[in-house]
Every structure is written in structure tokens, then in C-alpha cells.
Amino acid sequence: MKTIVLNGDYGFLDKIETTIKSIIYHNQKVKIYVINPDIPHEWFINLNQYLNQIGSQIVDKKIDPGFLQKLHSRYLHINTSAYGRLFIPKLIKEDKVLYLDCDIVVDSKLDDLFDLKFGKNILYAVGDFYGKYEFDSNGFITNLADIVEYNTGVMLINNKKIREENLADEMIKMAEDPNWPNGDQSVINELFKGRIGQLHPSYNYQIGYEAYGYRGNSHILKGLNLIKNPKIIHYITENKPFNMVSVGSLREKWWHYRRLEWSEIISKYGNFDKSKIKDLSFDGEAFLFTHLAETENIEQLIQKLPNIRFNIAAYTPMAFLLLKLIQYDNVRVFPTIMEKDLDREINEADIYLDINYGPKADEIIERIMKRRVPIFSFDQTKSQNLDYNNYHVFPDNQIDEMAEAIKKVVENI
Template identity: 35%
Template sequence: MYKPLVIALVGDYGYIKQIETTIKSIIYHNHDCKIYVINPDIPQEWFFLANQRLAIIHCKIIDKKILPKTLAKEFAFLDQVSVVAYAKFLLPRLLSDSRVLYLDSDVIVNNSLTQLFYQDLQGHPLAAVEDYDEHNGHFNSGVLLLDLDHLRRIPNFVSQALKLGQDRSLKNADQDVFNHFFKDDYLALPLADNYQIGMDSIAYYHSKIKPYLLPKLDSVTQPVITHFLTIHKPWKDFSSGRLRELWWQYYGLSWEDAVYNRPLPLTQPNLYKRFFTFLMTEETGRLVDLAKACPQYEFNVATWVPVGPKIHKLLQYPNIHVYEHIVGRQIEELVKHCDAYLDVDCPVKEHHVLKQFAQHQTPFLAFANVADHYHHYPNYRVFDDDDLQGFIDALKQI
């Protein structure tokens, strides 16, 4: 008789699209799964409708309800962390299984979980991946392989953990509590088992004080589980970091698509050419005019800082993509696939970025009123301010 994978997630109905997306990624790569969702308020109809579609692959999503007051006193300092995260401490009480793979609901599963789930814990109560950012021996609590029998043998583990979770000095909520108990007694998993991609922004903007972060991120080429940590979540209008489109591909699957392992959908239309503009201010020049005139081309826009309403409004155009708080690896990818740099916004330039395009022999096109007249970039063409059609014709000829 087969033994299904036992997986647990926690969350409330406000997080249902994230929970659903994570589960779709699980069943896309894994059949024969028992998936618990620990929650205070997800309607039973959601479970019924989902399970109708999953029965054919021997997967079942199990509703485990908790009372909101159970976690009412727990402390969560970070905006991206809800007190419901502390529900993972209830797993030894709520489940009868011997072990469970706990997953945060901001992860995407990229492969089979069988090897991870069935590995030998070597007597440890849990297995986890080190926290990329902490760099102090602590593990990240977003992916945990838990020996529930072991946890049940620890006197008053659940009540002690919940009591510690009320400490107002906690920096990383439930993660700090788990590390309080087990930082010296866990099986270290490979980085690929919890690829903490949300650290991209920290790795780039704090590279001098955290030089270890980027090498860790770059060392993972085939993640088993991708974890979108920090506030830069892919489901927001803007997010900094790699693999945003991966989350949306799984979000875009229907239950039937996931069950039958159909190809992941495109998240953007296939456009013929790609252009790039780096904005130093809210001024966008004639960028919108160009995008409207060339709907078959992709216009990528980036900034170092949070965008204001004027740039945010660009998102209404399907061929304009905005990168807020852009990071180095994103710039490298955009340079690699750029057909022309459009210097159309304002006289102030970010030459650190422009030089990367110049080194890649990317053509530059500019309007006269904002053109750069000092750095003499190669392949730099300047158009009169009223020659919009000439600019458009040049784009089409590239």
C-alpha cells in the first residue's frame, strides 16, 4: 500500500490565491498527496470544489480549522508575516501523521518532493535550509520537514512555542521561536530545497555588508522549491527579484491544467522587439506615445526607488513593464535581450546603467531635449523633439 506525501500549509481566506497557487505547483509535480490547510476561515465549499478535481491523482486537501483566538497573542513584527504563521506550531496536535513537510504559501514547488519528504532525518526533529540573510546558523522556517513524533515527545512543546511567540522582541516571528528550540539540532538541507529568491533586493542593495548573499542565490540553478521572501512578493504590482513570472504561471493554471500537467501558460504576450528606459524622475517623456504607436513591441522601464503615481499609471498599457527597485540580475537580463535603449525621459542620466547597454553594443535613440551630449555613447541617434514619426520609424527598422 502506497504512503502519500504529507504536506501542510497555513493561512486564512485573505491569502487564498497564494495558498491555491502553491498547491497547484505541488500537484503539478506530485501525485498521491495529503495536503493539510490549517486555517481559521476558508469556506468548506473551496475544499469541496478543489478535491473534486484532485481525486483522479489521489490528492486530497484537508481542512483543519483553528480558532482565531488561539493565536491572538502571538507577535508578528514584519508586514509580510501574519500571526497565522504560528499555526505551524500546532501541527503535532492537529495531525496524527508521523512526519509532515510544512510549506509557506509564498513558495512554488518546481519538482518532485519525494526525495525531500522521505530522507533520513538522522535523529533530528526537523530538516531545514539555512536562512540566506541571517548568516548566523539559523534556518528559514518557510520549508520544514518535521518529525511530528519527535516533537510530541518534547514536554509541552506546543504551549512553550506559543508562549515564546508572544515575545515583543521577536525579529522574525515564528522563525525565531523554531530556532530557539532547534538551531543546534536540525538536518541542514541543500539551498535548492528552499531557494530564498526574495533576498535578491537585499543582496544587491546591501552587497558591501552582506557579500555572501548573491553567491548563495547564484549557486542554485535547479531549485526544488522557490521561496518568495521579504516584501517583494510577485503578486504585487511591483516586485524586485528574479522569477516573478514563475509564480504567475502557476497562478494561471486551472486545477485541470495542474492535474494533467499541461504546459505552463505565458504571462505576457510574445512581442517582436524589446526596448529599455531607466527613469531617474517621474518624467516619462514621450514613452507612452511610443508604446501606443508600437503595441507589438515591449517597453521595459526601471527605477532604483519606489515609483510614484505617474509611473504606476504606465501599467495600464500591456506592452509597458515597470521594474521598481530593480536589481543587478534583472538589469543583466534586460540588457541581454534589449534591442534598443530609449533615452527619452529627462536630461539626468544613470550612466552606471547606460554603460552596461553601451558595452553590449545596444543602439541608443533619444529626443533632442533630453539627449546626452557629453558621454558620446556609440550608436547614439538623436531626433528632433517633434519628430515622433521619425523615432517610431527608426524603432521599426532596428
């Protein structure tokens, strides 16, 4: 399965979806990660009900906004969420990934791109078209020394090598310096100098530079005109096709992908099954109320029990440590929960998780016990002196055992 990574925030959601539509229109069996700080998970759930029908998947990968606030671009049209790509080695487990900016559409199959071998290279990219280059008959830049910077809007990344050489932290640290001329693009070029292979320019057709070509930069037009069949089209610069007006070519191409319906895209590969577009259902409901973000083994339990819905509530706003858990289909969070919602969650809970650190919500636990709901806890988080014969405590390392016990309780409801 091909692995592709996008990043952006909720404000760019329609652009992200357009890029994904273009990818899927030409490619099956693709796993697409979207690194984001704030996109509602329901969007991912809905989209997967389409993509799963053709063997593809979209993954919600939340990133702490606090990490991004340390990083700033000198260009107004570049949002700080764009720096999420620096965290790919930390957030994405696959060894080879294709990164794409979300002002891009894919207009071709990508099999040949993923067949490339890295050799000594950390990544592959295309030279930034703004430079003055000589090209061979195939469109490649002939003298690599002429490339001032590679454009990082499209990168085939040797994720495995970056992890092996522990370069991820260094890359992020360098990006905190606000003086880089092109932000994280300059950082990537500097850190991986001499280890960036040249992609064919058709894989990053920087059509957004076209207007500059008609303003005294004829070398840009020369480079663009050499590419007859661009595979990945990049609307670089602030001159975007989704602006009210824009200049340059291929605006219609972006809107072609934007207006495609998902059912139409899926039907391209076979019969679209509308019955698979539905609300999720679960075997049981788990409830956790907490005053602190710190919990014991909550994420592991969520992963091991995909058919149990975890409902996590608090009277206060929640820290990212809890908010990020909504990247799982079987999690809902209720910060500053309203009383009617709290009543519902207590009354619908099949099990209660007493796995939060800090002060316990005694009044909540009391109501849970009155309903005779089983309570599960770990040694480190158990309530002290709680007299309840349906209270089950597990050693901290017995996550599997707790998960199995929860399954059995739900099966017998």
C-alpha cells in the same frame, strides 16, 4: 502518501491555491492540510473533486482565531495566521510532514526530500540566506555554526518526536513573547537548537532576498547563484511576485502556476473526468438547533455518518466550537438563522438531534414532533418529561449504537 502542511487565512487564498497548484503539478499522492481560521469549506470540497482523481487530497484544518490573536509578528507583511504552523504537532496526526509558507511555489518532485531520515533531528531546514556563509561545491553551508537562523518557511518536521517530547505547548508559549526578533522563526530556532538538520538550499531558494544582494550584500547573490535548479522557490520578504510591481527574478514563475487551470493539471496524469465536479449529495438530513456551543458527541457522529448532512442552527452568532465543524464535508452551520431557513431545515429534517446542553428550543422540538421526525439524544442531554414515542435516548458512550440507529432510520425513509 506525502503529507504537506500550509497555513493562512481567506485573504491569502489565491496564494495558497497557487502553492497547491505547483505542488500537484509535480507530485501525485499528496495529502495537503491547510491550517486556517476562516476559509470557506466549499473551496476544499471543490478542490478535492479535482485532486481525488489523482490520488491526492486537501484537508480543511480549522484553528481557533483566539489562539492566533496572542501571537504577533514584528513584520507588517507577516499575518498572524502564519503562526498556525506552531500548532502542527497538535493538529496534524502524521509523523513526518513538510511545512511550506504560502509565498512559495514547488518546481520539482519532492520524493528525495521525504526520503530523508531524521536521526536525532527534530526538523530539517535551510539557513536563512541573509547570513554570511561559505558554501561547498554542492551548495551546502560548510560551517553550521555560522547559521544565525534557519529559515522556517520550509521545514521537514519530525512531528512524532515533537509529540513524544511534549514540545508543542512550550513552543506556543514561547511565541507569546512579542520580543523575538523574527517571531516564531526565532522561537523554532531557539527551542530546537542543535537538532535542526541542514536541507540542501535548492529546497528553500530564497529568491526574495535577491534585491538585498544588489544593495551591498553580495554574499546573498553568491548563495543564490550556486543553485542552478531550485526545487522550492521562496519569495521571502515583502517583495512578492503577486504585488502590483516587484523587483527580482522569477516573478513569471509564480504567475505561471497561478494561471494554470485545475483540469489542465489533472490531465497531466491521465484523463480528467468533468462529471466528478458536481454538488454533493447525501442520504439524509440531520438537524440540531442550539442556544449553546456545547453538545454531546457531535463531532464523532459527524465522522461516523459521512453520508448524513448535519445542519446546525442558532438564533445567535456561534462560537468556534461549532464553527470549526464546517471543516467536514457533511456539515452546514446557520448562525443567526433566518426564519425562512429555519422553516426549510425543520421541514427537510429526516432526524433531529437533541444533543445540545443548556436550555432546549422547545418550539423547534414541538414542530419536529408534529412532523413525526425521529429524535435522538444522549443521557446527559435528553429533554426532561418529553412525551414522544419516537424519542431515542442512548448512554453517552454509545456513539456507535446511535450512529447505526440513525443509518437504519435514513435507509427506511
